[in-house]
Amino acid sequence: MYQGKSKDRILIVVPSYHEEKNILHVIEGLKQNVPDYDVLIVDDGSRDETQKIANDKGVKTLKHPFNMGYGVAIQTGYKHAVRYDYDIVVQFDGDDQHDPRFIKPIIKELKESGADVVIGSRFLNGHKSNLGFQRKIGVKLFSWIASVITGQKITDATSGLQALDKKVFRFFSTMENFPYDYPDADLIITLWTHGFSFKECPVIMHNRMHGRSMTSGLNAVVYVAKMLISILIVLIRKRGKRTLSREK
Amino acid sequence: MESKDLLYQVISILIYIYILRLIHGHRLRVGHSWFLLLFGGGFLVLAFWPGAIDLVVFITGSNSLLDNILFYCVMFLFFIIVHCSLMIFDLTSRVKELAQEVTLLNSEIDTLKGQT
Numbered sequence: 001m002y003q004g005k006s007k008d009r010i011l012i013v014v015p016s017y018h019e020e021k022n023i024l025h026v027i028e029g030l031k032q033n034v035p036d037y038d039v040l041i042v043d044d045g046s047r048d049e050t051q052k053i054a055n056d057k058g059v060k061t062l063k064h065p066f067n068m069g070y071g072v073a074i075q076t077g078y079k080h081a082v083r084y085d086y087d088i089v090v091q092f093d094g095d096d097q098h099d100p101r102f103i104k105p106i107i108k109e110l111k112e113s114g115a116d117v118v119i120g121s122r123f124l125n126g127h128k129s130n131l132g133f134q135r136k137i138g139v140k141l142f143s144w145i146a147s148v149i150t151g152q153k154i155t156d157a158t159s160g161l162q163a164l165d166k167k168v169f170r171f172f173s174t175m176e177n178f179p180y181d182y183p184d185a186d187l188i189i190t191l192w193t194h195g196f197s198f199k200e201c202p203v204i205m206h207n208r209m210h211g212r213s214m215t216s217g218l219n220a221v222v223y224v225a226k227m228l229i230s231i232l233i234v235l236i237r238k239r240g241k242r243t244l245s246r247e248k
Numbered sequence: 249m250e251s252k253d254l255l256y257q258v259i260s261i262l263i264y265i266y267i268l269r270l271i272h273g274h275r276l277r278v279g280h281s282w283f284l285l286l287f288g289g290g291f292l293v294l295a296f297w298p299g300a301i302d303l304v305v306f307i308t309g310s311n312s313l314l315d316n317i318l319f320y321c322v323m324f325l326f327f328i329i330v331h332c333s334l335m336i337f338d339l340t341s342r343v344k345e346l347a348q349e350v351t352l353l354n355s356e357i358d359t360l361k362g363q364t
Contacts, residue, residue, distance in 0.1 A: 076348045
């Protein structure tokens with residue numbers, strides 16, 4: 001069983017790129033639902049007002065000097081969490097697709113289940129998602145692949161809404177091969193190859209109101225090809241062993 | 249000596265001089281320098297020693313000279329690609345680490361500025 005401190009320090013990492021139209025709503029949702037948690041916007045080199053809007057709302061922001069990718073932004077958030085000794089990190093996308101009401105249930109699941117990572121799934125317990133057909137096929141495909149490889153049923157391998165225990169984000173913060181662009185199914189398999197445990201928790205996600213998804217249009221084809229190769233590479237790479245005991 | 253042999257010799261000499269100039273001008277690291285000197289030297293030997301290619305063919309037991317040359321050229325190019333890939337990975341990682349460190353430090357500076 002998890003035996004954390006009575007008051008865990010929780011950081012919500014929000015990677016963002018050109019989200020000036022969405023970030024305000026994201027911040028307001030977080031402040032309303034999880035006012036006790038620290039929020040960190042990691043701006044991946046946006047050339048719009050994303051950082052300014054976040055700063056004006058009094059939210060801590062980090063800004064990359066140039067665009068490096070969603071994965072790098074998340075890893076920067078992990079490095080910040082390690083530097084400032086946080087106990088739990090919640091990844092929460094800056095495109096306003098994630099629902100902040102599910103942050104507390106995910107953290108509760110992390111603490112009670114003893115898992116190292118809890119992933120918010122749009123498809124758990126028969127939940128229906130409002131994803132387009134193309135994206136749904138992609139999610140199902142990679143969830144199936146991840147399930148076969150890990151031997152554990154995974155229903156949403158591409159979910160960016162996750163809660164991570166300290167030893168996981170500490171491990172990821174120093175990982176040289178952390179994916180630059182899409183840390184999705186390949187990262188779940190990396191968790192498995194390194195002995196970390198993970199669970200899913202039902203969540204609801206919404207369609208983005210503004211802007212384009214990074215996996216829209218032709219990018220979706222590129223995403224599928226890259227992810228398949230990435231999964232193969234992860235399986236070939238050297239594996240590591242981690243203790244399953246939780247840090248106190 | 250045929251004109252094509254003369255051409256091969258001139259080209260191999262020019263390539264070797266170019267490599268030496270790069271090394272002399274501090275344009276190459278040690279690891280790359282010895283590698284290029286070795287292969288440049290190999291081309292010089294092949295160009296100036298008429299029996300070198302026959303010896304290589306004899307050692308490998310192949311009947312076709314062109315097959316041998318093509319094979320070694322392809323292996324050489326493959327080695328170059330692998331080497332460059334390693335370099336690119338190393339440099340990309342370092343740039344990423346530096347950029348992330350700059351990001352975190354800028355944030356700490358802003359925090360300190362806010363406190364003063």
